[in-house]
Amino acid sequence: xxxxxxxxxxxxxxxxxxxxxxxxxxxxxxxxxxxxxxxxxxxxxxxxxxxxxxxxxxxxxxxxxxxxxxxxxxxxxxxxxxxxxxxxxxxxxxxxxxxxxxxxxxxxxxxxxxxxxxxxxxxxxxxxxxxxxxxxxxxxxxxxxxxxxxxxxxxxxxxxxxxxxxxxxxxxxxxxxxxxxxxxxxxxxxxxxxxxxxxxxxxxxxxxxxxxxxxxxxxxxxxxxxxxxxx
Amino acid sequence: xxxxxxxxxxxxxxxxxxxxxxxxxxxxxxxxxxxxxxxxxxxxxxxxxxxxxxxxxxxxxxxxxxxxxxxxxxxxxxxxxxxxxxxxxxxxxxxxxxxxxxxxxxxxxxxxxxxxxxxxxxxxxxxxx
Numbered sequence: 137x138x139x140x141x142x143x144x145x146x147x148x149x150x151x152x153x154x155x156x157x158x159x160x161x162x163x164x165x166x167x168x169x170x171x172x173x174x175x176x177x178x179x180x181x182x183x184x185x186x187x188x189x190x191x192x193x194x195x196x197x198x199x200x201x202x203x204x205x206x207x208x209x210x211x212x213x214x215x216x217x218x219x220x221x222x223x224x225x226x227x228x229x230x231x232x233x234x235x236x237x238x239x240x241x242x243x244x245x246x247x248x249x250x251x252x253x254x255x256x257x258x259x260x261x262x263x264x265x266x267x268x269x270x271x272x273x274x275x276x277x278x279x280x281x282x283x284x285x286x287x288x289x290x291x292x293x294x295x296x297x298x299x300x301x302x303x304x305x306x307x308x309x310x311x312x313x314x315x316x317x318x319x320x321x322x323x324x325x326x327x328x329x330x331x332x333x334x335x336x337x338x339x340x341x342x343x344x345x346x347x348x349x350x351x352x353x354x355x356x357x358x359x360x361x362x363x364x365x366x367x
Numbered sequence: 368x369x370x371x372x373x374x375x376x377x378x379x380x381x382x383x384x385x386x387x388x389x390x391x392x393x394x395x396x397x398x399x400x401x402x403x404x405x406x407x408x409x410x411x412x413x414x415x416x417x418x419x420x421x422x423x424x425x426x427x428x429x430x431x432x433x434x435x436x437x438x439x440x441x442x443x444x445x446x447x448x449x450x451x452x453x454x455x456x457x458x459x460x461x462x463x464x465x466x467x468x469x470x471x472x473x474x475x476x477x478x479x480x481x482x483x484x485x486x487x488x489x490x491x492x493x494x495x496x
Contacts, residue, residue: 276420278409280479280488282450287481289407289488314446316455318473320413321491323453325446343448345477347491349411351418358411359489361477363451 163208171206175215176306176332190214215263246317246355250348253355254324257346258310264303264333266296274349274356281362295360302333313343322348322355341365377447377485381478384485385454388476389440395433395463397426405479405486412492425490432463452478452485471495 165171171193172179185191192210195202253272260269273292280289288294307330314325324346331340347359384403391400410422419425443455454476461470475491 276409278407278489280405280407282479287479289405289479316444316453316475318455318475319493319495321411321473321475321493323455323475323477323491325448325453343451345446345448345451345453347411347475347477347489349491358491359409359477361451361453361479361488363449365449 165206165208165211166203168204171204171211174208174211176304243317246322246350247315249355250315250317250322250324251312253348253357254312254326254346257357257360258308258326258328260296260299261305261308261328261331264299264305266299269299270296272357273360274351274358277356277358277360279360279362281360281364283362283364284366292357292360298335302335305331305333305336307332320350322350324348340367374447377452377480378445380480380485381445381447381452381454382442384478384487385442385456385476388456388487388490389438389458391429392440392458392461393435393438395429395435397429400429401426403487404490405481405488408487409489410491411489412494414492414494415496422490428465432465435461435463435466437462450480452480454478 165174168179168183171191172182175182177185182191186193191206192214193204193206195204256272257269260266260272277292278290279292279295280287282288309329311327311329312324313327314323316323324344326344326346328342328344331342332338342365343363345361346357347361348355349358350356387403388400391397391403404422408422410420410425412419419428437460439459441457441459443457444453446453454474456474456476458472458474459469461472462468472495473493476487477489478485479488480486
């Protein structure tokens with residue numbers, strides 16, 4: 137068994153370094169193709185985002201045809217805002233999870249509260265930002281599981297650290313496979329396909345089982361159990 | 368799971384581990400359930416409005432509660448995902464010095480498959496008041 141040492145200081149510094157590099161203001165993306173590549177989505181999707189989600193795209197007027205360009209720092213700022221609204225996150229191209237104001241019974245209320253918490257985790261995975269998912273977890277949460285046959289267990293800080301190092305994984309495709317609620321405790325089985333990033337590589341699949349506890353009226357993840365599937 | 372036989376083998380391994388927890392609960396002896404838990408296991412839940420945390424609390428509680436001979440445990444669900452698993456256990460008829468009498472408890476266990484067998488990595492419980 138491997139227990140990694142907690143390194144929260146590295147978590148914060150690596151986040152800052154990466155943000156500083158990405159936010160260099162003079163960097164521009166000069167076409168739909170470049171904007172799409174930067175966001176790791178299709179041209180069709182980013183064009184749609186301009187109209188439906190106010191993706192900041194600028195135009196230069198020419199005689200024949202206008203050309204588009206975008207500032208990276210504006211795109212980054214847009215991405216950060218976007219992941220802060222987990223309920224409105226695109227789960228997949230063209231599929232948007234609707235906010236449900238009509239949860240009119242206890243089960244639905246709890247179910248929605250739990251999926252919102254797990255969506256914070258998903259948003260953090262997508263953005264490659266441990267801090268985005270931190271509010272979803274109990275301060276003494278732990279993690280354990282297997283990656284390439286090696287067992288890991290320890291503080292949840294390792295997950296935040298890993299997420300920061302992995303960077304954005306914009307194409308992940310999460311599915312709730314099971315949500316089981318027993319009054320103050322719950323488990324969620326989340327299947328995540330199309331994982332990518334600096335540490336993951338491409339097209340990886342992970343199964344996660346989260347245990348949650350409702351403390352002081354708020355659901356928090358107390359444990360993340362994971363299994364990375366062999367490719 | 369690749370095939371039925373493999374599934375049954377893993378299912379039996381998991382049930383065996385959960386049975387250690389049940390045996391320890393029934394006899395009020397934490398030493399019977401300790402081997403079922405992973406060295407890094409955690410434990411969370413509310414008991415009478417108080418948040419109980421850590422396996423040490425659980426083991427201490429089991430020993431102090433003493434025998435609970437009439438518990439009725441039922442495995443409600445077992446989900447196996449390769450090296451990890453979750454189990455929901457419902458236990459009725461809890462009794463003992465700390466439990467009182469005829470109490471119901473729900474447990475959500477998550478387990479990890481280690482070289483020495485399935486081990487409980489977390490037990491979350493809800494004590495039905």
